[in-house]
Amino acid sequence: MSLIYVLDILGTFAFAISGALVASDKKFDLFGVLIIAFVTAVGGGMLRDVLINAHPINWIGDLNYLFVIFAAVVFTFLFKSKIAHLSKTMFLFDTVGISVFTLLGLEKGLSYDLHPIIALIMGMISAVFGGVLRDVLTNKIPLIFQKEIYASACLAGGISYLVLSYVHMPENIIFIISAAIIIIIRVVAVKFELELPKIKDDLFTKS
């Protein structure tokens, strides 16, 4: 079992908990909580695999995802009030998860002979779409469209991965550097509350 697989599982666990927390805040029942935890954790990889025709798709091909999600829901059920005190740990898991999801998704895209730009988008879909699905199913406008900068962090890490691949560095080193870029950008962005620009009505007249 490789380190990257362990990080993938940790990220899945963190994503599932984030989904379970949102769902329980919305007063969903146990089944609803399970579904939201599930789509949050594996929704991104699932969409990627359907789009690139990679069957069996992620959670069908590896049952461990289901077990981890189930464990995350049980964990949330038992320790909900404690998790609030673990928010920094959760944020770390979540951020590691995002970085691993992005790079594994990108690698999967490349392994299917997709154009690097398409593979990059597949990496971002893997990292981002689970949260989008979670928000759509809980009837909210996806957070990531408005404030979260983490798509940009994924983009930067993905580009780093592609660029470093051209200079023939060892794959492990490329993975670690690119994951570090994603993690650092996200941590810095959250710490300093950085946001992406928005389209303003008067941008043209100002410039």
Added chain:
Amino acid sequence: MSLIYVLDILGTFAFAISGALVASDKKFDLFGVLIIAFVTAVGGGMLRDVLINAHPINWIGDLNYLFVIFAAVVFTFLFKSKIAHLSKTMFLFDTVGISVFTLLGLEKGLSYDLHPIIALIMGMISAVFGGVLRDVLTNKIPLIFQKEIYASACLAGGISYLVLSYVHMPENIIFIISAAIIIIIRVVAVKFELELPKIKDDLFTKS
């Protein structure tokens, strides 16, 4: 034409009417009503088939689904005020539909050599996801995440099917027993207003 196929069609009819009623309450036009009836009736099987790569997917491989949905919309258009008096009949059709959708979805999963747990999930997706899509498209939080117990009924029936399969009972008997379990649980749950537990903030401190 087997009995199960007839029940599948009846269930599709009932699901389509339930979608058409929701859409007409939202003042959708005829096209909108058709779409919502359509996704409610075949959305679950459609998602299942896309996820397990079963092409042609349900309504592409069998035009009868479209004809039944169309008939259901015409029926709703003509008799909307009468359908209110048929709510018990509709509930019966709907419940039979859920049980058949669950077991047919489960069987399809097994026929694609999926792990029994995955096949079980495919059965539940077949039964549940049409209603989820209906609610997302009409901008509501899916009902099933909050109150409806029928996912649990589907789960119980699906597990029954898998367990009975191990003891080599005739397939028809297995199907009937499992469908009966789903129908009975749902009827009892609705009659006694049973709900699944929710995650409470203080669960841990209480226990």
Added chain:
Amino acid sequence: MSLIYVLDILGTFAFAISGALVASDKKFDLFGVLIIAFVTAVGGGMLRDVLINAHPINWIGDLNYLFVIFAAVVFTFLFKSKIAHLSKTMFLFDTVGISVFTLLGLEKGLSYDLHPIIALIMGMISAVFGGVLRDVLTNKIPLIFQKEIYASACLAGGISYLVLSYVHMPENIIFIISAAIIIIIRVVAVKFELELPKIKDDLFTKS
């Protein structure tokens, strides 16, 4: 590069701008605007290709879609206040786009040996579903379910295409006539504010 391809690209550009405008009205950041422009422009063809198992799907098989969408977002970013004055031009592009999307989707369905009715639905999905996805992701009830008559225009144009194909007219002529039907119906419908009927509670008692 055929004329139809140029129209397809123009339509994609118009759809992407319509998505970008909606997203910027919702105060989405640059990433959110890109995503909404993307799903509005290629969401319909993407769903069609997933449903009929046509891989690589539209934007994976032809990178030009991505470039056009990116250009449309930059264009919207720079000229948002000017686009308001171009609403007639935009409406024209959009309407041409709808007609081309419908007929190309229909042709693709036929080329995959689908039943004409299924191919017709694929044409409509191609034209309509991008806007539905845009509305779902911005947490609105899809416009097309309530007021827009353009699905009916697509249906009429698609039926025209199928009927004319039976009389062995040259394909270009069929395409042009059917596209014209879609464009004319939509323009007339918008001009005269035509709407589809809705299901009324008392339809049966009245008739």
